[in-house]
Amino acid sequence: MVLIKMTGITKDYRMGEAVVHALRGIDLEVEGGEFLAIVGPSGSGKSTLMNLIGCLDRPTSGEYYLDGRKVSDLSDDELARIRNKSIGFVFQTFNLLPRTNCLHNVELPLLYANIGRKERERKALEILQEVGLGDRIHHNPNELSGGERQRVAIARALVNDPSIVLADEPTGNLDSKTGSEIMSIFSELNREGKTIVLVTHERYIADYAKRIIFLKDGKIVSEDAGILR
């Protein structure tokens, strides 16, 4: 089943007079259950593509179908709902709320899904235990190591049981050992059936994925479906 289908997607950023063509015609299909890595040099448009897939932004042109629904036809509130229920974001800089403990950070998507307090706590606790932080739930992010923070962020991405997890350079701020630990969590999630789209510029990280696409100057330049494995 095709989960993500993009055709002729472009994205321009207007910077005063100048126009930056961040994406110049992307055609992409991702099946449910895939583990895809998007690789490319800095400035090639990886994050831009990620934000479009994640419904955080709208393309300048082109068509995007998510789970059979045409995203350009959806209202802002419907996009918010998709981000809330169908997509889980993991960022390079974790983006956890400061001065808010792990439990409440993980509960955040459930809050916007109008789920009651008890149920939120139960779910958040369960997910935190799964990522190995059951004993850290009342710690604030600044009391955790980088690897632990990213686990909290992953727990937050998973708590609403989304079908897709989007991770933009999730290991970028971590040492390679911790990075590998985080990547094995993604592998495990993929084995359990989650669709994972990962952005990275590091080859060894991309190797965790089953399929790799290369981006350069806003275009997909080649595909590599596990040939290098």
Place this chain on the structure above:
Amino acid sequence: MDAIEGVRVALDAIRAHKMRSFLTMLGIIVGVAAVIAMLALGEGARRQVEQSIKSLGTNLLYVRPGSVRRGAVRLGAGTVRNLTLEDAEAIRAECPSVADLAPYIGAGAQVKYGNRNWSTYIVGATPEYEAVNSLRIEMGSFFDLTAVRTKARIAVIGKTVVENLFGDEDPVGRIIRINRVAFTVVGVVAERGGTHWFDPDDMVIIPISTAMFRLFGRDRLSGINVKVWSEDRMKQAMVEVEDVLRRRHRLDESKENDFTIRSQMDIMSVYGETARTMTFLLAGIAGVSLIVGGIGIMNIMLVSVAERTREIGTRIAVGARRIDILSQFVVESVVIGLAGGVIGVAVGIVGAQLLNSLAGWNTAVSAQGIALAFGFAAGVGTFFGIYPARKASRLDPISALGYE
């Protein structure tokens, strides 16, 4: 996200910056407290004036020389000598609704006892003054007709005068000097209670003849206090007194009264009106500080939005709608406003108490005052929270997430 969660999120954010939130609230606290204290002060003054006017006696008409017309146009026109003892006797003889009356002549003067000085109001009166004005004599006695006939130099003094000249000393039998004329104190009037605007205890009463011929050197009356038989005959009494005086003063149809008759009600409403105006003026000035407090809220909320740009981006990424972000920040500023309001009400009530016990001013905190100040605080919180909240809700999530 429902309302309760919204408030919880707001409280968390406020708790996260305790000092800053408190300083922000301070503007509102000061504003609300000031409004409540000012309203309490005004209300206290109004009640006090009302009470002390009532304490002057019931069913009274106050007849004063001169018309109520404003401006000085009339001064000097015709005879100024327009209320006399003969007028008073005529009213007593010809007005069936009048039970009693007390003509008097009054002026301010310096009173001395030993080396102490007090500037007060001297009333030259007849013995009827005691009953008409419902005076209670606490020590000694009031003077009688003989004292008036002999132009005796004796005085009955009010509590304020006692306090300022004698302190704890017994004043009866002592000699005081009014404009260098020696008087013997024969009585003290029991306290009637007053305000800073109006103190019926701040006076010295002496025989009217003594006042006219030994002290002031004039026989024009300052007024006649008229006691009416009963409350329901007040209107009738006014008409009777007016008729007598117009006839005696030979005022034809074309001429207006050269005297004024007012009831306690009239006086009370004049004082009440003044007190109300003062109250609103003071509360209005205090209200300005609430507005300033509101601008403080807006300022801090703008800082907060700028500081929490990344948080806002994160919330949007995990599914917050624009309305969720908007309401989050509005609720936060409303909570600051309301919390400031609650504390401000408490501070205002305590402040009003302190004004009462330390400064001795009468204050009365009213429920409407509290509701008004509190509602205003909530309104200020909402109004000044909307702009920063809109700003937050319109942030572009992409750049918000990339914000360093």
